[in-house]
Amino acid sequence: PRRVSARLGAIAESATLAVDAKAKALRAAGRPVIGFGAGEPDFPTPPHVVEAAAAACLDPANHRYSPAAGLPALREAIAQATLRDNGYEIDPTSVLVTNGGKQAVFQAFAAVVDPGDEVLLPAPYWTTYPEAIRLAGGVPVEVFAGIEASYLVSVDQLEAARTPRTRALLLNSPSNPTGAVYSPEQIAAIGAWALRHGIWVITDDIYQHLTYDDAVFTPVLQAVPDLAETTIVLNGVAKTYAMTGWRVGWMQGPKDVIKAATNFQSHLTSNVANVSQRAAIAALAGGMDAVEEMKVALDRRRRAMVASLDAIDGVDCPTPLGAFYAYPDVRGVLGRTIRGTTPTTSAQLASLILAEAEVAVVPGEAFGPSGYLRLSYALGDADLAEGVGRIAALLGEAS
Numbered sequence: 001p002r003r004v005s006a007r008l009g010a011i012a013e014s015a016t017l018a019v020d021a022k023a024k025a026l027r028a029a030g031r032p033v034i035g036f037g038a039g040e041p042d043f044p045t046p047p048h049v050v051e052a053a054a055a056a057c058l059d060p061a062n063h064r065y066s067p068a069a070g071l072p073a074l075r076e077a078i079a080q081a082t083l084r085d086n087g088y089e090i091d092p093t094s095v096l097v098t099n100g101g102k103q104a105v106f107q108a109f110a111a112v113v114d115p116g117d118e119v120l121l122p123a124p125y126w127t128t129y130p131e132a133i134r135l136a137g138g139v140p141v142e143v144f145a146g147i148e149a150s151y152l153v154s155v156d157q158l159e160a161a162r163t164p165r166t167r168a169l170l171l172n173s174p175s176n177p178t179g180a181v182y183s184p185e186q187i188a189a190i191g192a193w194a195l196r197h198g199i200w201v202i203t204d205d206i207y208q209h210l211t212y213d214d215a216v217f218t219p220v221l222q223a224v225p226d227l228a229e230t231t232i233v234l235n236g237v238a239k240t241y242a243m244t245g246w247r248v249g250w251m252q253g254p255k256d257v258i259k260a261a262t263n264f265q266s267h268l269t270s271n272v273a274n275v276s277q278r279a280a281i282a283a284l285a286g287g288m289d290a291v292e293e294m295k296v297a298l299d300r301r302r303r304a305m306v307a308s309l310d311a312i313d314g315v316d317c318p319t320p321l322g323a324f325y326a327y328p329d330v331r332g333v334l335g336r337t338i339r340g341t342t343p344t345t346s347a348q349l350a351s352l353i354l355a356e357a358e359v360a361v362v363p364g365e366a367f368g369p370s371g372y373l374r375l376s377y378a379l380g381d382a383d384l385a386e387g388v389g390r391i392a393a394l395l396g397e398a399s
């Protein structure tokens with residue numbers, strides 16, 4: 001007899017959360033596991049943000065329900081941050097505050113995708129997108145760009161994947177999992193293509209402040225303002241301000257879409273916790289000093305990790321220009337024998353690395369094709385060096 005519905009039964013556990021949970025369980029059992037799985041900064045939330053939240057706890061106004069779309073002051077702060085960071089104006093009423101960027105992802109697809117609609121999904125992709133597309137009844141259409149293409153899809157590839165059923169394109173630059181960042185020219189070209197074909201753009205800009213070297217984040221609505229009526233911007237405070245636990249994100253878009261998503265959210269979760277919203281206001285209004293400090297540390301770790309991984313025989317690790325992930329190509333290691341086993345997929349290699357080196361990494365299978373690993377470098381310098389050193393020692397035994 002049927003128990004779990006087909007719709008939910010088809011959803012896989014988040015592979016990144018699963019790897020992280022496994023590493024934490026092993027550590028709790030006394031194993032010296034180093035975890036490169038988690039997608040969160042190791043820094044504490046900046047003190048001025050925590051203080052604003054503590055003060056908000058004492059204000060009885062925050063003990064009650066508030067508008068489903070978000071506190072007006074936060075929607076205003078998001079509009080101001082958009083002008084400051086992206087260079088274009090938005091109406092605060094075009095913003096819906098969500099429980100983390102994740103809820104915004106699900107609500108964005110739910111708002112514009114009907115059953116059978118195809119969504120172009122550049123791969124490697126963040127593991128949550130295909131689940132959100134499918135839950136909305138949509139069909140994820142993967143468009144893969146490997147290491148040879150610097151993990152960046154081209155307009156030609158998108159055009160080749162376009163059909164009469166193509167409804168939307170997902171953009172995520174800087175990218176989780178690859179750290180790739182599209183150039184201003186590439187964003188302009190992709191945006192113009194989407195506009196020409198009436199394809200919705202759902203752009204997840206959650207890593208927009210984390211770019212390195214000469215890379216710049218390009219907001220698609222800055223590059224192609226005419227897309228405003230067919231673009232949904234997803235964002236949040238989690239990655240920028242070390243606020244993963246506070247659960248504040250948002251979606252911004254055309255009024256009809258935001259209205260529909262707000263109606264949905266009013267039944268699903270109502271408003272985001274008021275104390276968290278107050279914390280987000282303090283983060284957005286508080287300037288970028290704490291963020292710049294974090295970026296100095298992340299940049300140092302990025303360069304250390306890439307240099308060590310790339311030096312391993314059989315591993316090709318390009319330098320990521322954004323977010324906090326390295327995405328090495330490990331196909332040169334597959335098929336070789338390490339301590340009596342011969343991994344032929346990146347999933348098998350990741351299991352071997354966890355078992356033998358006690359280091360947790362996420363296999364490429366979680367994000368698209370096999371042959372790659374994702375390692376977060378948002379952890380302490382000493383742990384990072386130790387973990388990568390263990391991987392290098394293990395893979396050095398391959399024959």
Ligand code: PLP
Pocket residue numbers: 039099100101102103126172176204206236237238244247248249
């Ligand atoms: N988008 C991307 C690409 C992410 O990597 C994440 C978190 O891992 C999110 C959105 C959502 O983050 P949160 O729900 O913590 O705001």
